[in-house]
Amino acid sequence: MEHLHLKPFPKDFLWGASSSAYQCEGAWDEDGKGPSVQDMAPVIPGTSDWKVTSDHYHRFKEDIALMAEMGFNEFRFSIAWPRIIPDGDGAVNPKGVEHYHEVIDECLKYGIQPVVTLYHFDLPYALQEKYGGWISRQCIDDFVRYCEVCFKEYGHKVKYFLTINEQNMMTMFNMGGYSSDKDRYQANHHMLVAMAKATSRCHELCPAWIAPAPNITCVYPLTSAPMDNLAAMDYDQLRNRLYLDTIVFGKYPEAFWVYLEQRGCAPEFAPGDAEALSNAHPDFIAFNYYGASTVKYVSQTEGEKAREVLKAPRNEANMKEFMTGMMTEPGLAVGVDNPLQDRTSYGMGIDPVGLRITLRQLWERYQLPLLITENGCGVPDTLNEDGTIHDDYRIDYLRVHIQACQEAITDGVRLMGYSPWSAFDLVSTHQGITKRYGMIYINRDEHDLKDLKRIRKDSFYWYQKCIQSNGEDLA
Numbered sequence: 001m002e003h004l005h006l007k008p009f010p011k012d013f014l015w016g017a018s019s020s021a022y023q024c025e026g027a028w029d030e031d032g033k034g035p036s037v038q039d040m041a042p043v044i045p046g047t048s049d050w051k052v053t054s055d056h057y058h059r060f061k062e063d064i065a066l067m068a069e070m071g072f073n074e075f076r077f078s079i080a081w082p083r084i085i086p087d088g089d090g091a092v093n094p095k096g097v098e099h100y101h102e103v104i105d106e107c108l109k110y111g112i113q114p115v116v117t118l119y120h121f122d123l124p125y126a127l128q129e130k131y132g133g134w135i136s137r138q139c140i141d142d143f144v145r146y147c148e149v150c151f152k153e154y155g156h157k158v159k160y161f162l163t164i165n166e167q168n169m170m171t172m173f174n175m176g177g178y179s180s181d182k183d184r185y186q187a188n189h190h191m192l193v194a195m196a197k198a199t200s201r202c203h204e205l206c207p208a209w210i211a212p213a214p215n216i217t218c219v220y221p222l223t224s225a226p227m228d229n230l231a232a233m234d235y236d237q238l239r240n241r242l243y244l245d246t247i248v249f250g251k252y253p254e255a256f257w258v259y260l261e262q263r264g265c266a267p268e269f270a271p272g273d274a275e276a277l278s279n280a281h282p283d284f285i286a287f288n289y290y291g292a293s294t295v296k297y298v299s300q301t302e303g304e305k306a307r308e309v310l311k312a313p314r315n316e317a318n319m320k321e322f323m324t325g326m327m328t329e330p331g332l333a334v335g336v337d338n339p340l341q342d343r344t345s346y347g348m349g350i351d352p353v354g355l356r357i358t359l360r361q362l363w364e365r366y367q368l369p370l371l372i373t374e375n376g377c378g379v380p381d382t383l384n385e386d387g388t389i390h391d392d393y394r395i396d397y398l399r400v401h402i403q404a405c406q407e408a409i410t411d412g413v414r415l416m417g418y419s420p421w422s423a424f425d426l427v428s429t430h431q432g433i434t435k436r437y438g439m440i441y442i443n444r445d446e447h448d449l450k451d452l453k454r455i456r457k458d459s460f461y462w463y464q465k466c467i468q469s470n471g472e473d474l475a
């Protein structure tokens with residue numbers, strides 16, 4: 001629908017940006033921190049490792065001062081579990097605890113609300129070694145214990161916690177490396193229960209609000225064929241509702257549960273799991289959005305054939321087929337390219353209308369306030385000789401997505417804030433630091449750390465103007 005007038009952004013709208021510990025902190029083994037699964041994973045050839053990244057651990061004061069200069073009233077970052085409890089289930093590391101007190105206090109000094117993710121892909125490696133990570137039910141209790149430490153330490157100064165970042169991506173892309181779908185969905189179930197229990201403990205221990213933080217998007221059918229429409233609806237259950245219905249309504253989406261049962265991969269519920277899911281009540285929904293998904297129907301037989309490739313290791317020659325295999329759910333849907341969607345040079349979709357649709361769907365379905373915790377344009381930037389970085393592509397990207405937020409607010413959506421990825425450049429999960437998202441440039445390459453100087457990009461000044469005008473000046 002076209003609105004004739006747009007509502008202004010609310011006066012208390014949260015304007016900021018996001019990061020995650022292992023992608024920006026560096027100091028991977030300093031001050032008692034234990035290794036995480038990210039630290040121990042093989043480095044993708046040609047890209048940086050996680051040892052220094054943006055060196056934010058040592059330079060957080062400078063970084064937060066720059067965010068304050070941009071006008072932020074919000075900063076989303078994550079706490080590294082292995083910094084707080086180095087081996088995941090043993091003694092608490094006082095230096096790790098102190099570090100995040102300092103980061104939080106530094107934010108509050110400038111009136112910046114910390115939005116704290118408790119888990120962003122960096123499981124303590126010791127737990128992976130000890131019992132295989134999330135496939136063990138023990139991981140639920142260990143996660144909840146770690147969260148309790150955070151709620152008790154920080155819950156009286158942090159207003160917003162997020163439980164698990166992009167659990168749906170971890171499950172869909174099998175980041176835990178499980179050898180069967182049964183195990184993949186069992187590990188996913190443990191994370192859902194852990195998230196639910198942490199949500200309830202947060203409410204018992206502190207006044208903060210707490211939310212899940214999956215990567216959510218609306219799903220388009222590739223054609224108007226009825227089976228493609230059904231595929232889009234089913235894929236929405238697999239990609240989105242499995243992670244949000246469970247935490248908000250306390251139950252798995254029904255059709256998807258039947259899909260899992262018929263394929264022998266429905267997870268086992270232990271006594272107390274159902275109660276944990278239905279007792280948890282998140283206060284809002286945080287979500288990451290990078291572009292809509294498009295799908296078409298695929299039969300069981302065709303889908304199984306497409307997944308055969310996943311039995312071989314991924315390599316340059318099978319990359320395209322491999323990705324299609326990953327995007328295939330036999331008898332349900334396969335993810336496909338949308339010929340009508342714009343893309344960045346790294347192939348990520350640019351779809352602000354999809355953001356508006358996603359916001360509408362989430363609000364209409366769950367009636368909880370929404371916070372966008374990621375959205376952004378990851379591309380290489382050029383540092384010119386005069387020290388400037390003209391990232392007009394990033395400005396264009398942010399502009400259209402902020403406009404989509406305003407459209408959605410006018411539609412009636414209760415949107416709390418916009419926190420794109422990322423405040424400053426950090427090492428991307430798969431494509432190193434060359435794929436830059438920040439509004440602040442970090443002067444380093446994949447392997448040459450240079451001086452790690454912080455340099456304001458054009459998008460820094462643009463976002464500063466946007467925030468100063470509370471989203472009115474997007475020129």
Ligand code: IFM
Binds near residue numbers: 288378421427428429
């Ligand atoms: O870098 C990641 C982040 O860790 C999770 N969301 C997507 C980002 C960009 O790829």
